[in-house]
Amino acid sequence: MSDRRRINGPPGATRPPTFVPSPDAAKVRHQRLRKPNELRKTFLQTGLVPSASGSAYLELEGTPGPKSALVPTSSTIKLSCAVHGPKPLPRTASFSPNLQLSASVKFAPFATRVRQGYVPNSIEKDLGLHLENALKGVLLPDRWPKSAIDVAVTVLEGEDDEDGDRFTGAALFNLLAAAINVAMTALVDAKIDCLDILAAGVSAVVPGADTKPVRILDPAAIEHEELLSSCVVGYLPSRDEVVEVWSSGGMSQQSEDGLIGYDDLVDSAIAAARGAQTVIQAVLLESVSSTQTASKKAVTRDNDIEMKT
Template identity: 30%
Template sequence: MATGRDSRRIQGPEKSISYTVFQQKEKKPFLGADGMRIDGRSAIDPRKLFMNVGIISQAKGSSYLEMGNTKVCCGVYGPKDIQRGNDFKLTGQVMCEVKMAPFSCVVRKSPQPDKKQREMSRQMKEALESVIVLEKFPKSQIDVYLTVIEDDGGALAACITAAGLALCHANIDVYDFLIGTTVLWYGGVMYVDPSLYEEEYECSENYTLETEGGHLTIGMMPNYANGQVSLMLQEGQVSADNLCEGLDLAVEMCQRIYTLSKKTLEDYIDQALSDEAAITVE
C-alpha cells in the first residue's frame, strides 16, 4: 500500500524547529578587530553577485540571482487576457507574488504566505507597475512570481533586481532595467548591501534621539529620466542629510549592478544567436 511518507528517513513534524535555534550563541561584534565587516568587506563593498536568465523553460521570462548567500528565482508569465470578474482597465495589470521557501530561513517558514511576504508582494507590484509600459498591454495581465530560496539579507533588493532582469528576458516592454539595493546605517557609518546578521544586529540596538540607525532599500531605473526611483523604503531613525547621502550611495551601487545586469542579458542574447546560427548551418 503506497503512502506519502518516506520510510527511509526519520521525519520530524512540520512545525519542528532545529535545536540549534535554542542554543546560546556568543554575540559577535558588528565589526572585526581590523575595523572590517565580519565577512571581510569594507563599508562600500557589496557581496559577490551572480545572475542568469532562462532557467525556467515553462516561463516566458525567468532569472536567477545570488547576492552573497541570498538566492532568488523569478518567473514571468504573460501578457494574457484578464480573467472575468476583474476590474476592466485599458492599460495592462501586474500580478506579483513573493514567496519564501520553507527552508529559506533558520526557522522553517510556513507554506502559507505571512505578513512579511504579503508586504513584499505589494511593494514589488508597485515597483513593477512603474517600470512596465502598461499602455502597450491593454486588457492584459502580466504575472510575476518570485521565490526566495535563501534569505541572508537584502531579500527585497534581490527580488527587485531579479524581477527587472526576468521582465527583459520575457521581452516585456519596460522603460529601463529595474535595479534594487540596500544601505544600512550603524555607528554613524553607511554600509552597502548588508547581510542578514548585520540587519539583525542593527535592529537589536536601542537608538535614542542622539543616535541614528536603520536601513534604506530602493528600486530604480538608472538610465530612465536621469535615474528614476520606482520604490523607496526607509526604516529606522535617520536625519534628512544622512538620508540624502545614503540615497546617493544607493544610486551609485545601482549603477554598478546595472552594468552586470546588462552584460548578463547581452551574453544570453549572443549565445542564443550563436546556437541559432549553428542549427541553421547544420
C-alpha cells in the same frame, strides 16, 4: 509481545537536545571584511524555468561564518523568479486598456530555520506590494490592453539578522532589493517592453570604530551589531528616476564628514543600485549573444541538411 510493525518510543521521559552556539561565534559574526562602498558578488542567470515566458535565478555571496558554531548563521540570498504572460484576461473580466500586473513573493518551506507555511504571511504580502509598485514604474502597460502578467518570486534562502531571526531590518531590505533585481532580469528575459533596466540597492548607517556613524553599501545584517538607519531604493539609471523607496531608523546622524541626512542615505542606495544594474546588463548581454549564436548554428545546420538532401 511487542508490535514489530511500529516504532515504539522509549518507555521513560526524554529531554530533547539543546544546541547552543559557541562563545567564539559572536566574535567572528560581527565583522565586515568588505570596504564600505564594496558590494557583494552576485551570481545571476536567465532561463531557469523553460515553461515560463521568462525566468531568472539570483544568488548573493555569503559572508563566511564561524566554523565552531553548531548552527552557523547565513548571509546568503537565493531567489528564483518566473514570469508568465502577457496572457489574455478571462472573458468575464471587464475591459482594461492597460496591462494588469500581479507580483508575489513566496518563501520556500526550507528558506528559514522555522518551516514556513503555505498561507502567505504579512512579510510576504508586504514584499509583494513593494515589488509590484516598483515594477509598475518600469513597465509600459498600454502595450498590452486586456492582458495580464504574473511575476512570481520564490525565496530559496534568506540571510539572518543580528538577532538570529530572519527577514527583519536590513535582511528584509536586502531581500526586497534582490527580488526587484531578479524580477527585472526575468521580465527582460520574457521580452517585455520596459522604460529602463530597473535596479535596486541597499545602504545603511552603522557606528564606526570611534562611534562615529559611517555610510555603507549593501549591508549584511549579521556583519553589524547595530544599524542606525537603512534604506532600499528602486532606481532607473537611464531616466534618473526613483520608483521605490523603503527606509527605517533615524535619518539624521552626525559623522566626521558632517550630518548624514536622508538624502545622503538615498544617494548611497542609488550607488548600490547602479552596481546591481551593471551586473544585470552584463548577464542580459551574455544571454542575448548566446541566443544569437544558437540561432545561427540552427540555421547553418538546417542549410546543411537541405544541401545533403
